[in-house]
Amino acid sequence: MSATAKKMKVGFIGLGIMGQSMAGHLLDAGHDLNVYNRTRSKAEDLIGRGAVWCDSPGKVAAASDVVITVVGYPRDVEEVYLGPAGIVAHAHEGALLIDMTTSSPDLARRIARAAVTRGMTALDAPVSGGDGGARTGTLTIMAGGSDEGFARARPLFEAMGTTIVHMGAAGAGQHTKMANQIAIASTMLAVSESLAYAEAAGLSLGQVLEVIGTGAASSFLLNGLGPKMVAADYSPGFFVHHFVKDMSIALAECERLGLDLPGLALARRLYQRLVDGGYGEEGTQALYRVYTQLMGVSDAV
Known part of the structure; x- marks a missing residue:
């Protein structure tokens, strides 16, 4: 981590073919990492490197200042963010929520509105570059949401990608x-x-x-x-x-x-x-x- 970079408490949910590498880069950058995945075995390597396992998305959110998700389908995104045991219900005021799943623009806007009502900020920031880009930290990241949210997220994005662009308001990334x-x-x-x-x-x-x-x-x-x-x-x-x-x-x-x-x-x-x-x-x-x-x-x- 550079002298000017700020260490963050980051939660990462979804440790599949891309998420494991993306989360690993955040660890390498010096951030504290809380993780959850439906299959715990996929988190073992990260846990061995210092990540902290949490038993649910809500517990990740409660322990983190920034929560990043890379899950499968829009239905998974909706459950993880808006469900009763999800991120919005358990994250603290001021938290930054970043969905990096490829999902629905309308759902991204709904999550952003739900976050605002609880004093949080949400970004939609899907990526391109596949597993190779995830491994090498050279993903293209296209973000939608507020200027303030994007500025807070940028140091984390820079650990995972090389082309990082703020595309506009909520949903624009999707x-x-x-x-x-x-x-x-x-x-x-x-x-x-x-x-x-x-x-x-x-x-x-x-x-x-x-x-x-x-x-x-x-x-x-x-x-x-x-x-x-x-x-x-x-x-x-x-x-x-x-x-x-x-x-x-x-x-x-x-x-x-x-x-x-x-x-x-x-x-x-x-x-x-x-x-x-x-x-x-x-x-x-x-x-x-x-x-x-x-x-x-x-x-x-």
Whole structure:
């Protein structure tokens, strides 16, 4: 911790594929850390490094000045924050609450309003960068909420990420993450279809990636996940079922906004096919399975 940084009592709830690394960076930065996860075994490494285990989200909140959450679904976020045993009911006046889950913009606004009524401040601050960015502390963090809340949170964000932007009022972070996921959805379609075409044409997929990965088609997803598709390496950096959740949130927002995004709708439908086929725990590059294993002639889109 730098000489000018302030040591904080931080609570961290949700120690999954990204949360463990994110919480670890806060420990490394010198902050006191209180943790909770539905499966305690996922907290053992952090406890061994000095984190304090709490038996519920409410107990984390009561023991902390700042509470950070990275949980699964909007229903989990709502329960953890607004339930009777949750954060808002048990955090003390002046606490800063930061939800870093990808969740609903409307829910982010509701949490912010509930926090204000109890003298607290809430931010929605979803992230991009996957498990790799979480491990290396290079996440992109997009925050919504008050200027004062963002200023308080920034030293913590700097321990976890490198691109940190205040996007606007409550819900703006989640809206930005939806834009991010929409861009990923259609790009993953493009990468999968490109490789499916190359394979059908009898080309060397490795050579195809080498060539088009340096031209106008180059992208982080093509160059990062394309080789995994070719190698049939579908280990998760970000779960398929979580991506389906994100796209479903985005489509619900599109309906509210009167916006038709056919690429997003198609991507959600094809990713849902992976979930239905039992591949929801694989990484998003498993979309290539749809084109090589799961799509028949009658499925032409």
